[in-house]
Amino acid sequence: MPASIKDVAKEAGVSIATVSRVLNDVDVVNEETKKKVLEAIDKLGYRPNIVARSLKTQKTKTVGIIIPDISSPFYPEIVRGAEDVSNIYDYNMMLCNTDLDFEKEMEYLRVLKEKMVDGVLYMSSSLKSNILELINKLQIPMVMVETTSEEGNIPSVTINNKQAAEDAVEYLIKKGSNNIAYIGTDKDEINARALRYKGYRSALKNNNLTFNEDITCFGGLKAKDGYEGMKNILEKTQNIDGVFCTGDEIAMGAINFLREKNIKVPEDINVIGFDNIYSAATFYPKLTTVAQPMYDMGSVGMRMLIKIINKQDLENQNYVLKHEIIERDSCRK
């Protein structure tokens, strides 16, 4: 039978209340008594019942992470970064996949609140107003990763998506592209990917290049979407010499279509992706891409969340991490 708090009190020759004060660190206990209690805990191998304790302290040392889909290659590194930091600070992390389904997001928030998680790391394409209301009502400490709430009043960690897209398009121009196609996702949402479309448009403008709707395409995030997007664009116009894709898988699909048509990447067309997912460096040709610091987004986000939970000040409410162009083989040297 495992040692109980009573056993510890007996061994240390103090009251149960004193042991509890040491464990919960809520009150001043004289150093010598504290030492005796800690020795007794060590000797008996006592481990407190965390669940009972959390009812008292209203802390569970558990956090939630709400993401669209762990099996989509953008998320695992973020989740790993978050879990590593939660582990360092003795938190455990509940993983919730929503598929961006609004009802599922709402339900997870409610359940996490019921299970008394201390905070939530939240990834969604954009925060709908009903979700914001629920978040306010539930009063769970929260940090957003990848996107921000429209008002920016929820702490967040992101990159500067508009600037990153501008940099990608500028890079293609520097590598000799003038007729640059865009393959992305819905441009009308208020989210990270919509900001990339804005960056594409402004980079064209800054470089006196004409915007041509025929060479833009909006679909999903998968390789097949890139494949189809590239096909659609080439059916309308033949003279493109560069492609900006708002995700690496989109870029891989686009390159696979070009390969089938015997159009050479990068000799005929420069292609740049976005994110720098795990397989970008293994793909052929190795993918040139705009890297998001995914592991850091998860770890910084979790660090912020734990600070908020422990009522420590954040130096910054909305962290913007650095993006970086990774030069590989899908653009000309």
Added chain:
Amino acid sequence: MPASIKDVAKEAGVSIATVSRVLNDVDVVNEETKKKVLEAIDKLGYRPNIVARSLKTQKTKTVGIIIPDISSPFYPEIVRGAEDVSNIYDYNMMLCNTDLDFEKEMEYLRVLKEKMVDGVLYMSSSLKSNILELINKLQIPMVMVETTSEEGNIPSVTINNKQAAEDAVEYLIKKGSNNIAYIGTDKDEINARALRYKGYRSALKNNNLTFNEDITCFGGLKAKDGYEGMKNILEKTQNIDGVFCTGDEIAMGAINFLREKNIKVPEDINVIGFDNIYSAATFYPKLTTVAQPMYDMGSVGMRMLIKIINKQDLENQNYVLKHEIIERDSCRK
């Protein structure tokens, strides 16, 4: 302020004990009373404090999943399958990354026990005896995924790894390969990957092909390990015409090395991978591989675990799911 159990009792005109009986489903409550209580719960939007309840019921409706590394491409689909099933049965899942670090595995098991998880889904390369002792001591319901314990006394879900490897090598032989290299990981552990080495050896034997140590190589799981492995093998012998890799990333790395040496896949050498990770179908050439049903391994494992938690019978203690060869472009047609 949210409705309390008192409010529900008052609304339904019954005692708190009756509401509790309905909530916990522990005792017979007459149908009419039950209906009144459920209506009151619905009307007031009452949601029980799950943490307080779990102290009483000794159930938290929370499970743990212990895996090596979510950012390694083999695991996300398994985790997704597991989480989908846990969600269906109203469980939440805590994610724990161990990097196969023995101390970390032990510590996670202890913490999960303290947090009173109802069960654990466990993925490890092989169960060391101290871990088995701890598992027995902690008495947490457990299901193993991908590997089995040596004695097979822990319920598990796997594929037949030896048979799958035999099938892969037979496939290469059928596609014209006779001098088949092996690139894998440690062959001396008692785990899934070691069984694949056994399958490679027995397939050679069954087909009267001579085993040649020079064309086997043991390293890590990454693309760079496949790249290095292929390089080492070709330094020793030039006439191989097929490669069996025990992981898809290994196969991608091997193919990338062959491409650099202008050796054509599949024209000159057939290459087959293992797992069928997400990027296998996007890679060039599209990778022929032995698919493990990863999503199903996670979902079946979680279903088994929830049955064990709820004291339901398992039809089978050690599920062996079907593997399948996915024919793509890295082997000749």
